[in-house]
Amino acid sequence: MKKWLAFVVVGLVAGTLTWPKSGVVARAAQGNPLVQLIPPGQKQVGNPGEKGATYYGLEAQTTRLTTRFRDGHEAVTERGLVGEVMTTLRDESGNERARLRLNRIDGGHDMLHFEPSGGAPFQALSDPVLVKPTLDWATRQAYSLVKDGTDDLVWDGGMMRRKGVARRDVESDIESVETVWANGLVARLTRQTYTRRQIAPGRFVQGKVLVSELTAYGAPAGTAVWFEQDRVFAYTLPGLMAGGVAIGPEDLKANYGGWPFTPDSTWLNLQIIASRHFRSLLATKGSVAKSCEPTQPSRWAAFFTPTVYANEAGCDDFHWLDGGVVRQCCDDHDRCYSKSGCDSDTWWQWWKSWSCDRCNIAVVACFFARGQIEPRCLTREGCTAG
């Protein structure tokens, strides 16, 4: 009897525990995150200070990155066919100091293998939340590990470093960077010092600069300069644009409140490569991406209450300028309109808000400022003090 009773009790308990209850299903349903619906027309923008999808998309086209450091070390980082990254770091005598390999093991994780020439190798699993395995990241990581050691490593600011060791400013240790990209594009960045000069009317610059010289299949194709002290980015692309473009903090004030980040050596190389790439697409195809066609109001309705569309790529109703230096003014204006929610009803409503008017004033100022830049002044000996 006791056996039977024990058997029944055990059976009941086991059945109770294993029986799928509606409560479990309900909890599972409650545990699933809700789909976040966005109202039509509402845009979601990322943090402008962070590198986004465009940056990583462009970076993914880089096949080799050669970085020379001030202390004579040189790192060559290459990307393989399936996205694996390999860095080889050598000292000023050419002796190999270390190798860092990143092997993709699934959709997002990478296995890191670090092999110092004079120490014990180790492997670690990267965290995709912390690490974007770019060539630049691998270069800086390999250099930091060689310089600071590999004991008691912790993740700090997206980099492995020894516990308790201060963050290394690798950017200031970099002397030159060569970025080999797709389509025969190669950007070579060096650090230089420019004398005081006028690159555009009223725009004087001087001091330490990062200069990126772009070549396409070996032929000169463009120059980009970041003036550290004045925080001005300027570039020129002979053959694809007349004159040059200079972007200072005041040009970004309406959209971002100034420079949302400080451009570094890798960014500058990618920026001039991207400018060349997108302008080439514009020159050959007439657009970079497929334009969005909004719903059309009736012609008479459009006449009396004209709709201002902010989503036509380039200079709306003035596409003759798309291949010129003011194209960026128009794109900035489109972004400004989009961000501020401007349309035909608000394009000039200063008595309510200046946000749309600021966009309009900024684009007019941009039109006047562009096209007056002297490209010769972007090279070191190109022009003298203004």
Add this chain to the structure above:
Amino acid sequence: MTRWMRFAVGLLTFLAAHAVEVRQWSAWFGGVHPPWFLNSGRSIAFTLGCVCASSCMMALVGGSAERVRGITFAVGSFVAMTAVLFLQKGGAGSIFPIVMVVGGLGILMGSMFGAFIGAEIRLAVRGRT
């Protein structure tokens, strides 16, 4: 010739030039963007050339007595330009005030230059009296 006539001819000249551009947009003017005279270099040259030639003809036929000629003609073309800008498919773009100013200045220059040339030819033929 009355002011209204010059205004009307200016208006019709722009509309005629625009009609040609719409019809031949792909073949003659590149055809990448919507047909509009400021969307391609060739159409800018064509439209302003038409304005200039028509204004020149107007000045030849019946010159204005005013010192600065071609303004009424330009106003007519400007009105037509504005109408086309807002009536075109999709409405005016996000920088339409700039487009109107630049387009208007181009039309004004073309019209005044044409009227000046026409008036000079007329004076040369009839003699400066």
